[in-house]
Amino acid sequence: MRQLRTEMVDRLAVLVASESAPGSLPHLESCADLLAGWGEEAMGRPAQRVVIDGLPHLLWPAARQRVLLLGHFDTVFPVGTTRSRPFQVRNGIATGPGVCDMKGGIVQMLTALRLIEDTSAVGLLLTCDEETGSGTSRPLIEREARRSGAVLVGEAATPDGSVKVARKGGSVYRLTVRGRAAHAGTEPHRGVNATVEVAHQVLTLRALDSAARTGTSVTPTLLSAGTTTNTVPERASVAVDVRAWTGAELDRVDRAIRGLVPVLPDATLAVEGGVNRYPMSPTLAQPLLEVAQRVAEQLGIPTLAGAHAAGASDGNFTAALGVPTLDGLGAVGGGAHTPEEYVELDRMPERTALLAGIVSQLSIMERVGSPAASSAP
CATH class of the missing domain: 3.40.630.10 (Zn peptidases)
Known part of the structure; x- marks a missing residue:
């Protein structure tokens, strides 16, 4: 050789x-x-x-x-x-x-x-x-x-x-929030801010992370929201990377992510993805x-x-x-x-x-x- x-x-x-x-x-x-x-x-x-x-x-x-x-x-x-x-x-x-x-x-x-x-x-x-x-x-x-x-x-x-x-093992998810658009200057109260809702979800996701205790990481990664600087965002999404040493941990996080609910009234939340590799x-x-x-x-x-x-x-x-x-x-x-x-x-x-x-x-x-x-x- x-x-x-x-x-x-x-x-x-x-x-x-x-x-x-x-x-x-x-x-x-x-x-x-x-x-x-x-x-x-x-x-x-x-x-x-x-x-x-x-x-x-x-x-x-x-x-x-x-x-x-x-x-x-x-x-x-x-x-x-x-x-x-x-x-x-x-x-x-x-x-x-x-x-x-x-x-x-x-x-x-x-x-x-x-x-x-x-x-x-x-x-x-x-x-x-x-x-x-x-x-x-x-x-x-x-x-x-x-x-x-x-x-x-x-x-x-x-x-x-x-x-x-x-x-x-690893899982990959995409969380998509739907809100309601409105003029950010004149009528922000008429909107449902998808950026604010996705921020709530990111903080909830971070609470699922137990890297220090079990090695399970739950990491929000790619984030997108909004269309213009003066419009209340109607849509936002965040990708989530999950890694764990056991299948039980992947399943625990999977159940928790699928059980997420919106925080803001009239916002909706859709979850795509799941466990990719055990x-x-x-x-x-x-x-x-x-x-x-x-x-x-x-x-x-x-x-x-x-x-x-x-x-x-x-x-x-x-x-x-x-x-x-x-x-x-x-x-x-x-x-x-x-x-x-x-x-x-x-x-x-x-x-x-x-x-x-x-x-x-x-x-x-x-x-x-x-x-x-x-x-x-």
Whole structure:
């Protein structure tokens, strides 16, 4: 893998330059074309391009799928970001939009697959809508997970190199308030101020947050209201992001949000959204972590730890089905979704070798935790 480091960095530069903004079909299709070629080289078989609502997902299924590698090639950055912030390497650190989340992980996955002698028991799925909630790809992810013995997710490791054995679940809501418009200068009393009502709701939402006690966060985010500066707002809306370590907490907040009522007379309140991903349990990851730790020891990699991550991924979906899932097997880096996003290039060879070893182990196991896992491949 050390001999392939330069090639991996070159491929990462190409992949980052191939922008894949959410919902931008020409760019997603172009990036899919690039990855389809690399994936065919790595897997020894062509991709199935699964197009759902126009979005191109790439699938390499295995007839007897013992392990599924899962990733996404969309990023959160709008088209044109690479012009102002292109891929750069300084002192062994790569930066650029999507370099860590998760194009570095994709390069490592495809390179790891090239090291595996037999990929006939290995499936690979690369989706293009994870950053917007996996609305079209979720059924595909769940279908492929159900026919797999284990799922390995190529999202980034933690900055210290830990893999991810647990993730918070998440919910997304939009609260829409309807009031009544009026002239703000001459007849404000005739109106029902949607901005004031949504402010009441924001304060109520904050009271649902129990981050200090249970780790559950309820965060009002995107807010909009009004039309002109001299009109009592008729409409206002607020988006709400909820994260929790347990399904019970997500359900508690869900019930509370659906039970919200207007404070102002004659105002109305509508709630859209709900639970998007239930939490990823460490119980399902533990057997896979043990396999990963044995491989790491054989490769001379320092102690490999399992971390709990506050963010969600498509691994939440597969774990919710009861399929053993280990996340954070991608690049070592940080700063996802920010201009400071980075990857440690010197760690790409070891992480790629680690992934190749884990896949090789799982490929010869009848099930996770079987005796075959006790010896090196």
